[in-house]
Amino acid sequence: MGSQYQKCLKSGMPKPVHPDAPEQSGAFQAFIAAKGLRATRQRMAVFEAARSIAGHYTAEDLLKKSRSLDRTVSRATIYRAIPLLIGSSVIREVDVGRDHKYYLAEIGTTNFRAQLVCESCDTIIEVDAPFMEWYGKAVAAKHGMRPISQKLQVTALCERCQKRKNLRP
Numbered sequence: 800m801g802s803q804y805q806k807c808l809k810s811g812m813p814k815p816v817h818p819d820a821p822e823q824s825g826a827f828q829a830f831i832a833a834k835g836l837r838a839t840r841q842r843m844a845v846f847e848a849a850r851s852i853a854g855h856y857t858a859e860d861l862l863k864k865s866r867s868l869d870r871t872v873s874r875a876t877i878y879r880a881i882p883l884l885i886g887s888s889v890i891r892e893v894d895v896g897r898d899h900k901y902y903l904a905e906i907g908t909t910n911f912r913a914q915l916v917c918e919s920c921d922t923i924i925e926v927d928a929p930f931m932e933w934y935g936k937a938v939a940a941k942h943g944m945r946p947i948s949q950k951l952q953v954t955a956l957c958e959r960c961q962k963r964k965n966l967r968p
């Protein structure tokens with residue numbers, strides 16, 4: 800996940816611009832306080848880990864990274880923290896129709912994002928696709944409908960998997 804994303808960065812993908820760290824940390828703490836929860840050391844370690852992983856990651860990746868910051872973080876802490884991180888807009892859930900969900904640190908963009916999902920490995924690439932938003936609105940309007948949400952996911956084979964399978968695009 801991380802390494803593949805790094806590769807994308809090198810090939811000219813825009814580097815995610817993280818919202819101001821203290822601002823996001825404050826928003827997260829306020830969110831969990833409103834739920835009657837405390838900003839424990841473990842929760843803050845998960846918060847730091849969730850922000851610091853580049854690209855898409857799984858709950859297990861988040862557990863590993865969080866434990867590298869605080870060994871006492873449990874799997875239960877991770878699964879309870881994830882809805883809090885999503886609710887406070889620190890991360891976003893990315894469902895690509897697999898058994899496990901992926902997560903991505905929010906990059907503070909409101910642009911429509913399309914996802915290119917490799918069908919045989921964990922590579923997910925997000926690209927700005929503002930035309931999709933326009934297209935969804937235009938098509939919905941034509942049928943008298945107002946769009947609520949839309950997504951574009953392209954299932955594909957990444958370069959590495961193409962080579963592995965000895966296929967050409």
Ligand SMILES: [Zn+2]
Binds near residue numbers: 919960
């Ligand atoms: Zn692949």
